[in-house]
Amino acid sequence: MQNLLVTGGAGFIGCNFVRYMLDKYPDYHIIVYDKLTYAGRLENLQDIQAKHGSRLRFVRGDICDASAVDGAVRAYKIDTIVNFAAETHVDRSIMNPDAFIQTDVYGTYVLLEAARKAGNLRYHQISTDEVYGHIHGDHRSLETDCLAPRSPYAASKASGDHMVNAYHITYGLPITISRGANNIGPYQYPEKVVPLFVTNALNDIPLPVYGDGKQMRDYQYVMDHCAGIDVVLHEGKIGETYNIGGGKEMTNLEMVQILLDELGKPASLIQHVEDRQGHDRRYCMNVDKLMALGWEPQYTHEEAIRATVRWYVENRWWWEPIRNGEFKQYYERLYGNRRVIA
Numbered sequence: 403m404q405n406l407l408v409t410g411g412a413g414f415i416g417c418n419f420v421r422y423m424l425d426k427y428p429d430y431h432i433i434v435y436d437k438l439t440y441a442g443r444l445e446n447l448q449d450i451q452a453k454h455g456s457r458l459r460f461v462r463g464d465i466c467d468a469s470a471v472d473g474a475v476r477a478y479k480i481d482t483i484v485n486f487a488a489e490t491h492v493d494r495s496i497m498n499p500d501a502f503i504q505t506d507v508y509g510t511y512v513l514l515e516a517a518r519k520a521g522n523l524r525y526h527q528i529s530t531d532e533v534y535g536h537i538h539g540d541h542r543s544l545e546t547d548c549l550a551p552r553s554p555y556a557a558s559k560a561s562g563d564h565m566v567n568a569y570h571i572t573y574g575l576p577i578t579i580s581r582g583a584n585n586i587g588p589y590q591y592p593e594k595v596v597p598l599f600v601t602n603a604l605n606d607i608p609l610p611v612y613g614d615g616k617q618m619r620d621y622q623y624v625m626d627h628c629a630g631i632d633v634v635l636h637e638g639k640i641g642e643t644y645n646i647g648g649g650k651e652m653t654n655l656e657m658v659q660i661l662l663d664e665l666g667k668p669a670s671l672i673q674h675v676e677d678r679q680g681h682d683r684r685y686c687m688n689v690d691k692l693m694a695l696g697w698e699p700q701y702t703h704e705e706a707i708r709a710t711v712r713w714y715v716e717n718r719w720w721w722e723p724i725r726n727g728e729f730k731q732y733y734e735r736l737y738g739n740r741r742v743i744a
């Protein structure tokens with residue numbers, strides 16, 4: 403493993419993964435292959451480029467474009483593909499599922515074909531806890547659980563996972579899959595709940611909590627996720643899937659309280675609004691399988707939330723232009739006419 407194609411590497415988790423890997427492995431070269439949708443930004447890579455120079459290269463391209471993917475694999479002598487590229491936001495998938503099916507399903511297939519045609523390259527798929535659907539009682543999802551996705555986003559990611567497994571079983575492609583919990587940290591597009599709420603609060607705009615706010619998520623610091631992916635990539639058993647998360651959940655209202663406390667902002671900013679359609683009530687995964695490989699999270703939920711809040715406080719240069727661009731129309735469309743319930 404030396405020449406990695408990191409698709410979606412200009413997005414939130416991808417750019418943090420590239421940062422982590424180039425720092426840790428001085429002999430690795432990374433080619434970021436990214437379409438630069440609204441969520442992909444070259445600014446996310448600028449400090450890494452300055453630090454690592456030619457060990458990082460950028461190719462603008464769509465993972466659905468087979469000849470462009472094949473060309474990049476050949477030109478850069480790729481031996482490993484790590485696929486982060488995806489449409490990722492549940493609310494956008496509810497408004498317009500089409501791009502999710504294109505990228506998360508068809509795009510995954512194109513990458514698998516590229517890996518197969520190039521002589522069965524090592525392939526790692528970045529997936530999500532959302533493929534398990536929302537879970538009941540005190541169960542924690544296991545890698546062997548049946549997939550039961552409920553949103554167009556989750557269904558397209560689950561389809562991607564099935565295709566990855568099919569390529570392993572049918573063609574012997576050396577794959578692994580990791581399923582991450584809700585990530586938070588630097589460079590997350592402010593449509594996702596934590597950066598949305600921090601940046602709203604900094605502007606004294608109400609925080610639109612969906613429904614009663616008692617839905618549960620396992621908010622995980624992105625660098626813990628990246629370290630887990632690294633372990634799966636190097637120590638994971640070929641053909642296997644690994645959950646990556648804190649293994650504990652909290653309610654959205656608990657998350658908001660920590661966030662407001664770190665900012666020194668009042669609870670009166672909380673505004674309960676009409677719930678998301680088909681809103682998954684609870685995600686939580688069992689992460690024993692990855693921990694058995696020696697990985698463990700470095701951040702508690704609270705530390706993860708506080709560190710994320712501080713990054714947004716200190717990096718207005720990054721998110722202010724985003725909030726003043728395409729995001730404005732998106733925000734108006736999703737929240738403009740949303741019913742306030744409390």
Ligand code: NAD
Binds near residue numbers: 463559
């Ligand atoms: P993101 O939306 O921040 O970034 C996605 C990146 O993919 C962007 O750079 C975008 O330009 C690129 N991209 C989108 N469509 C593309 C295409 N057709 N061709 C090439 N590039 C394309 O997403 P993220 O939060 O960094 O998520 C990365 C991966 O991790 C996704 O596969 C997602 O499903 C998974 N995941 C995310 C979370 C989370 O909490 N954010 C949790 C678990 C798993």
Ligand code: TYD
Binds near residue numbers: 595
């Ligand atoms: P999100 O960051 O969209 O991640 P996901 O839906 O993939 O878990 O949302 C996290 C939680 O926050 C989820 O329960 C939905 C909730 N949420 C709100 O209450 N208000 C919002 O404006 C958003 C975007 C999310």
